[in-house]
Amino acid sequence: MNERPITVGLLGCGVVGSGVVQLLTEHAEAIATRVGAPVRLGPVAVRDPQRARDVDLEQLTDDPFAVIADPEVDVVVEVIGGIEPARTLVHRAIDSGRSVVTANKELIANHGPELKALAGEKGARLEYEAAVAGGIPIIKPLRESLAGDRIRRVLGILNGTTNFILTRMAEEQMSFQDALAEAQGLGYAEADPSADVDGHDAASKAAILASLAFDAEVLAEHVHREGIRAVTSTDIDHAARMGYAVKLLGIAEEVDGSINARVHPALVPRTHPLASVRESFNAVFTEGDASGELMFYGRGAGSLPTASAMLGDIVTAARALRAGERPNGQTVTTKPIRPFEEVDVQSYVLLDVADAPGVLAEVASTFGAHGVSIKSVWQEGRADHAQLLLITHRAREAALQATLTDLRGLGSVRDIASVMRVEGEEL
Template identity: 45%
Template sequence: MEERVIKAALLGLGTVGTGVYKVLKNQEEEMTAKLGCKVKISRILVRNLEKAARKLGDDSLLTNDWKEIVADPSIEIVIEVMGGIHPAKEYILDALKAGKHVVTANKDLIAVHGRELLEAAGETKADFMFEAAVAGGIPIIGPLKQSLAGNHMTEVMGIVNGTTNFILTRMTQDGMEFKDALALATELGYAEADPTADIDGLDAGRKVAILASVAFNSRVVFDDVYIEGITKISAKDIRYAKEMGCDIKLLGVARNTEEGVEAYVCPMLIPSTHPLATVNDSYNAVFVHGDAVEDAMFFGRGAGEMPTASAVVGDIFEIVRNILAGCCGRIGCTCYKQLPVKKMESTYNRYFLRLHVEDKCGVLAEMTEVFAKYHVSVAQIIQKERKDDDCAEVVVITAKVREGDFKTAIQELSNRASVKRISKTIRVYGN
């Protein structure tokens, strides 16, 4: 009996696309044993045919004509690893409408247009999978949709950007300032030539939107996520955090509360005893809490050619099994709820506050008076050092407080003559 071959088209031959091609090649000998058939890349869509031909050493699979792929009924799976919103969105919608199954690693697209794409897949009962869109090679979307589906999830949070984690690790372990750690990350290839999406938290924000949507069964889009990056974090902030038994990490946090979903990305102090505090360099980790499983953590490489390709190929294999079993489209959009998304000013967090004040009697009492006025409870006040200009540096740790109240208190404090400068406010993770 002739062995069945399922044909796929690869859209893009950049870092991830090349990785997918390599992983599929490496799996060729075992595919039939694993899946019951072969998977073959029959077409690769690229912009520059000559450049791609040099990379592959072969131009027989290459095309720059999308219609050639979407109109080919023998191609059953489309693998989109181009990135960006357009034309990736149009290509995916075309493929789904043509009854083809789609695998994508495109977090930008899913975080904004996930509902539209999943609905299009549902109309033709096609599989639409996106494991690689969050945390590279770490399996998290599949577990949330399947293995952990028996839970009501209340929190999903973690380190979901390797570039910023590498930078903060170097600042913590080597005492580097931000600009020097960023330069090192760029030199070693951890940071792009334009690192804005990473260091400003945008990349992590897209992943938080996707994770929240899947974990809480309610749509959260990129614009719902409050975002702060790490560009203002200093070596002094990290040193003071260490003295208090904490590390600073860029955390993506999503919580399902009685008042609605909280979704934000920001640098936060986290106790050095927390498992996430030990996640260093370019590694990622996602921490989930459910009513049945309680706490679980997923750890691994969050980006890169082969880890991301691992997640893409995992989705391809899942689709192939569905095709052979005649059960495609069995897990579609899981956002059956319509939960409100809270504004950041309505969330509650603890805060680390570093400020310079006049070094005289009564100043600390004045500060606590302002805090009390806006329901800010002070857990700890430490005077760090006296300056030559008769100012003292003070560090304050608050109890949990409503963000809007804390910001109002900070605004009033900054207008007091005794407060010379508010250097930093950083949220603190935990109770």
């Protein structure tokens, strides 16, 4: 094979970057066959070129701009993470006409539209398969394979750390704090777990999926976000007793021309495929007019799964470069973002109430006054008080919030112990 090699410049060489280097080396022959030319690693920008590393690197520099300016570099791979300096570097690379491959969900979820527009203008590619769900292919299926279908809804388990925590709470009867401590000990959660347990990570991914599924501009700031800190062992037990699993879901849907994207804990029926996703695995579930229901499942993080997705993007960019293809940018339409308060949802409400005659009727009347229909009720007496668990039919979120406000004013209601949504049951 005498074709000129395609040279990859790498920005960052941490866990994922090292995986990219490893796979580029180990799979060099297969990649060359698929591209039609060798793909080689060029300069690599790192903070400390003197530090010992698990992979062999020949062209190390502490200047990322030098990587972008190198005339031999054809494709820039960004694995620095965060907004800056990644945004400036990616912008500079695309502006120079180079295609970019990134796994940076935060960057794409907040600045994706401007970077995609620049890539279209400069004839470069911006590939980001690894930004959502690690090694699970979901970006290309939404952008290409399902382009002929109308996707109504996308929902998924988009964060492996929170799924691991909720699995431990359900299967080992652990508290949230104990399960979090185990996740941190295993390296699944950072010392500051806020990005995971407060839903920031999943919200960025939900924004990216919504943008692709509905050909619209959806940013992380448009995503309603709730984390799992408030989920208790009691919630997990009640859910299991009623045939549900508790999962942190990222959800995007288009209804009547407007888009809603949200992240929150939810009760998922045990019969739904997402309920069986355990440990640190991820899954994305799509609902389309023609394709019906599809689920994409696998490792959502880790060095090699994420690097594998990035290698796929490198091959895509390299093939386009060899063929002289000018990428056609995704046509983005302006669609209104529907506030969460205007979304119809099913809900789980756990109340601590006085154990006295007429309490259930008073509570039911309060729900009915706001047009929130109760689907099922479960009550357990505890000395002079009782726990009252209600599952509603779908109703406007604003109506549910108004109901909760009135419930707090009832003398018979001691506490609203928990409120979560129910997904995957009623449409």
